[in-house]
Amino acid sequence: MDFNTQRAGLNKLLSVMYGDEMTLEILLGDLGFEDSQIERLQDQHLEQVVAQFLEIIHKRLTSDSGKDTYYQILSRRYGLDGEPLEQLSTIAARYKYSPEYLRQLFEEIIERCKSKKWQTELKTGLKHIVVEQLGKMNERPAREHVAAKLERLTNLRGAADVAKMDYEAKRAEILKKIQADLDALDLEFKPVLEAAEENIAALENEIKTDVLLYGESVSGGSYRAAYTQGRVSWDNEGMTKYAESHPDILQFRKQGNPIVSLRAVNKD
Structure with a gap:
């Protein structure tokens, strides 16, 4: 297994998925991630990052399709296993598929990889992999470093707010010149639009009631009234207490990855 081959193959796949080389x-x-952090990864832990990232792709594609073959085809086409990549014709012969069938199958695999949901999930997975690796390397930024970035963010937001206020003021000046025409248009269409929305709301309410009584989803026109069973929820506090005396239940507990949100603080 050659890591450079594996890495080059991953980069080709990423270009196909996200575009722009x-x-x-x-x-x-x-x-x-900062350039210095990426360089540190390349020095010590990049192979582990690539391996874990490919495993996420592997599991996601297998789970999505129900077939491990999909990932194996992707792996052979791009050399994700570290072996020289192969042409689709060679891969087709290995799996005893016709070249045309393999081509269509490969296009389906790529379309799955290019979906927005896939792209978002893979980015999230990669971020947590790298955060974990950098943590193992004690590559945690100093608190002052983060605080300085927050100060920069404050300044950037402030500049953006000033620009937005300027935009809104100039926009208001333009609207003022045509406001009379807009008011007349609103007056003309308001009763028509309100009546339409009332009719729509009433019919939607009837449909929802009908489907609740029918007990199954129904399709018609360009809509589908989806019937969904009530969501099952658990008392988290109660389950935590129960687990104290029944620890075996903890094997069914899953905790998501941490997230970071930015909030404005009032310094007054």
């Missing part, structure tokens, strides 16, 4: 390094930059 995407590479792992560029993607890490897009995820908020």
